[in-house]
Amino acid sequence: xxxxxxxxxxxxxxxxxxxxxxxxxxxxxxxxxxxxxxxxxxxxxxxxxxxxxxxxxxxxxxxxxxxxxxxxxxxxxxxxxxxxxxxxxxxxxxxxxxxxxxxxxxxxxxxxxxxxxxxxxxxxxxxxxxxxxxxxxxxxxxxxxxxxxxxxxxxxxxxxxxxxxxxxxxxxxxxxxxxxxxxxxxxxxxxxxxxxxxxxxxxxxxxxxxxxxxxxxxxxxxxxxxxxxxxxxxxxxxxxxxxxxxxxxxxxxxxxxxxxxxxxxxxxxxxxxxxxxxxxxxxxxxxxxxxxxxxxxxxxxxxxxxxxxxxxxxxxxxxxxxxxxxxxxxxxxxxxxxxxxxxxxxxxxxxxxxxxxxxxxxxxxxxxxxxxxxxxxxxxxxxxxxxxxxxxxxxxxxxxxxxxxxxxxxxxxxxxxxxxxxxxxxxxxxxxxxxxxxxxxxxxxxxxxxxxxxxxxxxxxxxxxxxxxxxxxxxxxxxxxxxxxxxxxxxxxxxxxxxxxxxxxxxxxxxxxxxxxxxxxxxxxxxxxxxxxxxxxxxxxxxxxxxxxxxxxxxxxxxxxxxxxxxxxxxx
Amino acid sequence: xxxxxxxxxxxxxxxxxxxxxxxxxxxxxxxxxxxxxxxxxxxxxxxxxxxxxxxxxxxxxxxxxxxxxxxxxxxxxxxxxxxxxxxxxxxxxxxxxxxxxxxxxxxxxxx
Numbered sequence: 001x002x003x004x005x006x007x008x009x010x011x012x013x014x015x016x017x018x019x020x021x022x023x024x025x026x027x028x029x030x031x032x033x034x035x036x037x038x039x040x041x042x043x044x045x046x047x048x049x050x051x052x053x054x055x056x057x058x059x060x061x062x063x064x065x066x067x068x069x070x071x072x073x074x075x076x077x078x079x080x081x082x083x084x085x086x087x088x089x090x091x092x093x094x095x096x097x098x099x100x101x102x103x104x105x106x107x108x109x110x111x112x113x114x115x116x117x118x119x120x121x122x123x124x125x126x127x128x129x130x131x132x133x134x135x136x137x138x139x140x141x142x143x144x145x146x147x148x149x150x151x152x153x154x155x156x157x158x159x160x161x162x163x164x165x166x167x168x169x170x171x172x173x174x175x176x177x178x179x180x181x182x183x184x185x186x187x188x189x190x191x192x193x194x195x196x197x198x199x200x201x202x203x204x205x206x207x208x209x210x211x212x213x214x215x216x217x218x219x220x221x222x223x224x225x226x227x228x229x230x231x232x233x234x235x236x237x238x239x240x241x242x243x244x245x246x247x248x249x250x251x252x253x254x255x256x257x258x259x260x261x262x263x264x265x266x267x268x269x270x271x272x273x274x275x276x277x278x279x280x281x282x283x284x285x286x287x288x289x290x291x292x293x294x295x296x297x298x299x300x301x302x303x304x305x306x307x308x309x310x311x312x313x314x315x316x317x318x319x320x321x322x323x324x325x326x327x328x329x330x331x332x333x334x335x336x337x338x339x340x341x342x343x344x345x346x347x348x349x350x351x352x353x354x355x356x357x358x359x360x361x362x363x364x365x366x367x368x369x370x371x372x373x374x375x376x377x378x379x380x381x382x383x384x385x386x387x388x389x390x391x392x393x394x395x396x397x398x399x400x401x402x403x404x405x406x407x408x409x410x411x412x413x414x415x416x417x418x419x420x421x422x423x424x425x426x427x428x429x430x431x432x433x434x435x436x437x438x439x440x441x442x443x444x445x446x447x448x449x450x451x452x453x454x455x456x457x458x459x460x461x462x463x464x465x466x467x468x469x470x471x472x473x474x475x476x477x478x479x480x481x482x483x484x485x486x487x488x489x490x491x492x493x494x495x496x497x498x499x500x501x502x503x504x505x506x507x508x509x510x511x512x513x514x515x516x517x518x519x520x521x522x523x524x525x526x527x528x529x530x531x532x533x534x535x536x537x538x539x540x541x542x543x544x545x546x547x548x549x550x551x552x553x554x555x556x557x558x559x560x561x562x563x564x565x566x567x568x569x570x571x572x
Numbered sequence: 573x574x575x576x577x578x579x580x581x582x583x584x585x586x587x588x589x590x591x592x593x594x595x596x597x598x599x600x601x602x603x604x605x606x607x608x609x610x611x612x613x614x615x616x617x618x619x620x621x622x623x624x625x626x627x628x629x630x631x632x633x634x635x636x637x638x639x640x641x642x643x644x645x646x647x648x649x650x651x652x653x654x655x656x657x658x659x660x661x662x663x664x665x666x667x668x669x670x671x672x673x674x675x676x677x678x679x680x681x682x683x
Contacts, residue, residue, distance in 0.1 A: 040574045084617035167617035214622035461640035543640035
């Protein structure tokens with residue numbers, strides 16, 4: 001204001017002259033203000049872009065993560081009713097850093113006090129090593145882990161791992177199989193479906209019924225003990241779709257404790273072992289004969305003389321020494337009659353027939369190739385082979401094969417390959433014998449149980465039918481007379497078969513209860529009878545009143561006892 | 573406006589991160605529970621294994637496996653005779669011609 005004059009009136013009208021400093025300050029303020037506004041505008045624009053406008057690269061959408069299911073690295077295995085057969089559990093594994101341990105001896109003592117199955121010397125040696133990592137023990141329980149943690153030793157630590165657990169233990173050992181310490185399937189279903197089990201988390205349902213599996217394994221265990229046998233195997237199969245309901249092989253192993261396994265216990269006799277089955281094969285010879293229409297149920301063969309064929313002699317066990325009709329051949333289990341019958345049909349037809357029954361090639365089953373045995377068949381197939389095969393010698397098949405073949409001839413004539421899966425996709429059967437032949441075989445097998453060698457299998461009111469087999473064991477080039485495999489293959493209820501039951505005892509020794517006999521009729525048949533009477537209610541098979549005229553009509557069969565003279569009927 | 577937008581955004585952001593934290597906790601808990609359920613299921617299966625049930629049943633129960641001879645089909649149970657109302661003297665329900673004769677009950681044990 002210095003040196004400027006302005007009248008007050010004009011001062012009010014005109015702005016006073018602005019000093020340069022203030023002008024500069026104003027400009028600075030303007031610049032700063034507009035910069036700030038520009039900044040805010042930038043933020044606002046950005047905000048609008050980010051929040052209002054749809055997706056840009058800056059926006060982040062929250063993807064809802066998958067619903068939380070507790071997932072393990074290997075799917076569960078269930079039985080047909082949803083009972084748990086195999087599952088993964090988290091376990092803890094103890095490791096140590098020996099470099100951090102000052103007193104290996106006292107530390108080892110403390111560890112062994114908690115884990116008594118370890119040896120103190122071993123642990124001490126491990127802890128004394130010049131290393132920074134050593135496994136002490138894998139697969140600890142939470143309780144053991146807690147106790148070890150309480151030791152407060154910083155050199156000890158844990159790693160969480162998964163361990164396969166089999167709640168049913170040895171009962172399902174051979175079917176389900178087991179995994180190794182790294183959770184890879186090493187036998188049974190676990191091995192065959194190793195990839196599938198590790199890639200999905202949906203559980204697999206087997207066709208096995210744990211209750212039936214237990215009942216038959218228990219029955220076989222008793223037989224093993226009572227007859228001082230060296231092995232036993234049993235199968236229960238659904239006759240109308242090939243599903244394996246139970247499959248047991250003894251001696252067995254505990255899949256939760258791999259130290260209990262060895263080659264002998266791991267061997268699955270039901271699928272891996274192939275055996276000469278003996279008389280149970282007569283079922284197929286008879287079915288083949290009836291199917292060929294060369295022989296009717298009234299016909300028969302002279303079984304009064306043993307057959308001599310080169311150096312072979314075919315004899316009957318407890319020979320009747322007379323003409324036998326076709327039902328009688330089964331009832332008395334005549335080798336001579338069956339051999340003649342097989343020869344009558346012819347070796348080519350026999351081979352074709354057995355091939356259709358799946359007895360000449362490896363069965364398909366959800367097990368690794370190595371655990372399924374290949375049948376041993378004669379080559380070339382001569383007449384003498386035809387005769388011996390007629391009564392089940394000179395051909396070796398696995399129990400699973402004979403079970404599905406029997407299912408086929410009695411279920412109306414449709415063969416289904418055996419399966420361990422509850423929901424098999426390709427459930428196609430093929431016809432092997434006619435309805436009529438199948439019906440006749442059902443009647444014949446029933447009469448074997450009511451009046452023949454299989455009497456002891458007759459579980460009350462379940463209309464059991466079946467055939468016994470007693471095969472001498474091959475030793476070197478000949479047969480061991482005293483060592484036999486006794487078997488029984490049966491089905492129930494025979495008017496409309498639902499299940500086939502097979503049992504085989506390896507080298508049974510007769511006892512007081514069996515009057516010293518160790519044949520299929522004395523050893524295996526009663527076992528199957530007991531098993532059937534226990535599993536039938538569980539499987540929902542209704543008791544059948546065999547005095548019912550309708551049922552009697554379904555099971556009636558006329559057994560000719562003398563050649564060409566029909567008045568000697570014995571109706572059963 | 574900028575201030576309102578900013579405040580709104582920050583509130584939202586904190587809300588979201590808080591919810592996310594809560595969700596993570598819940599997930600952890602669910603996971604832990606699922607794991608416990610898994611272990612319990614395995615234990616349940618182990619405790620219900622057939623050999624143990626068989627042993628316990630034999631020791632603690634007086635029941636035995638049922639036999640076919642102890643059961644009877646529903647069709648085999650005869651109807652109760654109708655009361656005689658005097659309209660049809662002596663008339664009771666005649667046994668149906670196609671009805672199966674009842675099976676023989678060989679033993680009926682009552683524990």
